[in-house]
Amino acid sequence: MNWDDLRIIAAVRDEGTYAGASARLRIDETTVGRRLSRIERALGLRLFEAADGLRKPTRQCEAVLAHVQAMAVHAAEIGRISESLPGPVGRLRIATTNAVAEEVLAPRASDFLRANPGLTLQFLTSSENVKFSRWEADLAIRLRKPDKGDFSISRLGDIRIYYFEPVATEGEPVLCAYPDELGAIPEMQFLRTKKIRPRCVTDNVRVIRTLIHSHQAAGVLPEHSCTDLLGDRRLRATLLPKRRDVWLLVQNHLKRDAATRVTIDWVRTCFSELARG
Incomplete structure (x- = not known):
């Protein structure tokens, strides 16, 4: 249920006409009728009956309105929450x-x-x-x-960004690189100077870090992802001149x-x- 639609039910009940509800809520009278019809179709209920030129709520509508009234109370309480909290909300x-x-x-x-x-x-x-x-x-x-x-x-x-490579490994280390669409970043600019074919391509920094931690791979990591690796004696860390x-x-x-x-x-x-x- 849309809360704005439910408010229309209460406005029609209080004002007795679509025109009155329209003036109270500052929306078009045809919109009032259209939204009420939509709610009635959704609920499978008839909400109002015409009597003496007014819209009278049906018994089913009164049951709906009891819930709308409770929702209105909760909405008002929600609006007052900020008053009890220090600082911005x-x-x-x-x-x-x-x-x-x-x-x-x-x-x-x-x-x-x-x-x-x-x-x-x-x-x-x-x-x-x-x-x-x-x-x-x-x-x-x-x-x-x-x-x-x-x-x-x-x-x-x-x-700051660092290039890590194993101090000792058999053969060429597995080079980790970023996807081609990130080719302009400093990490990729540096890796292109290594003249090594990337064997692992990913934009996930954690994947690259895990491979480097295996001491079988090389790659570039931002400083916030490699603090513990800087002290690993089985890895050689080079601070790159360019930063992100x-x-x-x-x-x-x-x-x-x-x-x-x-x-x-x-x-x-x-x-x-x-x-x-």
């Missing part, structure tokens, strides 16, 4: 890669959420970019700067929203702590 959808969500944001999320009880974060993790034009996310963290778009974009910082830039995208209509501003500040802190580490 809202639900923010953050789109990013699995590695950034798991290794940069998640370790710092608990403290942030405990300090802001009115906020809820939803992490949308995927190697595919969300479509901001369809409002699939509120914020996005990307490792490539978008060419254009109807959103606010700012640089979060950069990420990190970009923050924000829906334009949310730039001045209090909950969004607090979340943006937190995201920036996550990456500044990463840079200091």
Whole structure:
């Protein structure tokens, strides 16, 4: 059931006419009639009967209205929740890669959420970019700067990247690379200089890390995915001269929203702590 449609039932009952409900809800009178017909078809019930020029609720309608009344009470209570919570209130959808969500944001999320009880974060993790034009996310963290778009974009910082190779292995190590569509990133630019045919191709950083950890493979990893590997004596780590830039995208209509501003500040802190580490 659509809550807006259910409100129409209550408005018709209170006003007695479609015209009265239309004026009260500020919607077209024909829309009132159409939506009521839709509910009646969905429920298999007749909700109103015409009597003396008015719309009188049927017995079945009164039963429906009892639930609508309870829903209205709950809706009002939901609206008052923010009044009891300190700080900003809202639900923010953050789109990013699995590695950034798991290794940069998640370790710092608990403290942030405990300090802001009115906020809820939803992490949308995927190697595919969300479509901001369809409002699939509120914020996005990307490792490539978008060419254009109807959103606010700012640089979060950069990420150090390392090339790992086994110190000792029989024959040529298995080279891990990223897909061809990521050919412009610094990792792929460096790997092309190795003149080794990639044997494992993936956009999943965890897969590359697992292969490198086997001491049989070579590949490039961002710093947040390889902290423990840097101390592995069976691996040789080379810090690459180029770094990955990190970009923050924000829906334009949310730039001045209090909950969004607090979340943006937190995201920036996550990456500044990463840079200091």
